Amino acid sequence: MKKILLFAIVAFANVFISNAQEKAIIKVIYNFEHVRDTIVNYRYNEEMGLLVGKSISSYYSQRKLTQDSISRKAWEQAEINGGNVNLGVILPTTTENYFVLLRDKKLLIAAPYQQELYLINNQLEPIKWSINKNTKNIKGYNCQQAIGKFKGRTYTAWFASELPTNAGPWKLNGLPGLILEATDLHNEVRFMVKTIQKMPGQFITIPTTGIKTNLKDFNKMTKAYSNGGYSTNSILSNPDLKINGQSISSSNNKRVHIPVINNPIEKSN
Amino acid sequence: MKKLSILFSTLLLFAFANATTLSKDSNNDKTKKMALGKTMQVTAYDACGQKLMFTISCSSCTLTALAAGADSFIFNSTDSRGCFTLNQH
Numbered sequence: 001m002k003k004i005l006l007f008a009i010v011a012f013a014n015v016f017i018s019n020a021q022e023k024a025i026i027k028v029i030y031n032f033e034h035v036r037d038t039i040v041n042y043r044y045n046e047e048m049g050l051l052v053g054k055s056i057s058s059y060y061s062q063r064k065l066t067q068d069s070i071s072r073k074a075w076e077q078a079e080i081n082g083g084n085v086n087l088g089v090i091l092p093t094t095t096e097n098y099f100v101l102l103r104d105k106k107l108l109i110a111a112p113y114q115q116e117l118y119l120i121n122n123q124l125e126p127i128k129w130s131i132n133k134n135t136k137n138i139k140g141y142n143c144q145q146a147i148g149k150f151k152g153r154t155y156t157a158w159f160a161s162e163l164p165t166n167a168g169p170w171k172l173n174g175l176p177g178l179i180l181e182a183t184d185l186h187n188e189v190r191f192m193v194k195t196i197q198k199m200p201g202q203f204i205t206i207p208t209t210g211i212k213t214n215l216k217d218f219n220k221m222t223k224a225y226s227n228g229g230y231s232t233n234s235i236l237s238n239p240d241l242k243i244n245g246q247s248i249s250s251s252n253n254k255r256v257h258i259p260v261i262n263n264p265i266e267k268s269n
Numbered sequence: 270m271k272k273l274s275i276l277f278s279t280l281l282l283f284a285f286a287n288a289t290t291l292s293k294d295s296n297n298d299k300t301k302k303m304a305l306g307k308t309m310q311v312t313a314y315d316a317c318g319q320k321l322m323f324t325i326s327c328s329s330c331t332l333t334a335l336a337a338g339a340d341s342f343i344f345n346s347t348d349s350r351g352c353f354t355l356n357q358h
Contacts, residue, residue: 036349037349042349044349044350071340072336075332075335075336076332078309079332084310084311084312085309085310085311085312086313087311087312087313087339087343088313088314089314089315090313090314090343090347090351091315091316091351092316092347092349092351115337236338236341238327238330238334240327240328240329240330241325241326241327241330241334241335241338242325242326242327243323243324243325243338243339243342244323244324245324245326248338248341248342261349
């Protein structure tokens, strides 16, 4: 009897709990800046979000969330009215979502590519921070300065120990308080807090369904596409799908374009 | 035994709810396929204030496929600054 009950509970859990989920206790919106092209001094900027839970944090593009929502509504409206689709202003966005598993010291990157979701598993790389006595007030929080080297850049970070978490934007973490600001030595990469919200009522959900891979293989695949490889995903391979009368599966429309970045955020491994 | 039967009933209910949702989704998808078997005009603006207009058509696509096709075209028409490279299309 007990065995049957246990089996039923396990079966129930397997069917209905497929994603790891945690309630967010803090939500931060950052303005991210990156000088991607040093020749013309092009400074890319994007609104990014960070959800912090007790043991997981999730860093994602807030701009992408907003644009995707507008786009979805525009298509749904066009479907109902049968009219034109106005997508509004389309700006470049970061597509990857970074999940830091603070207790397990792991970094999971969920990267959508060619209509597939790739789950890239990494060990969390510890940053050797040197904490200084310098302080400053950011958005009402007393912050302390720390300096650390990561991926070929030296970052100056400001963290708030009043917000007790080791989390921070992107791959920056490991300080005894939430990182609210971080700037690299040459002012080419900057994360500046815009808003902080406690108990935002959101959940962090780690995706479990996707193609599991590692960073090396993933980069190899994207490079192959940009070097003349073509999309092979089933949606875009449909010969019925036409843009301006030309099949999207033809080489001109199918070729994968990757923006040129001559000053990557990660300068070394 | 009573507890066990309640548990299985709950499981069955969840399974039924799931199946109903899947069936609805499938019906919705069929509707989309029928409704979208025509040409639609898409308009988008870039970071430089330029306007991009194109037509997308498909006789056997879902709404998701049309949106993905348009996304792919826009992405491949945009440079690293977020400006459309209109002369190439």
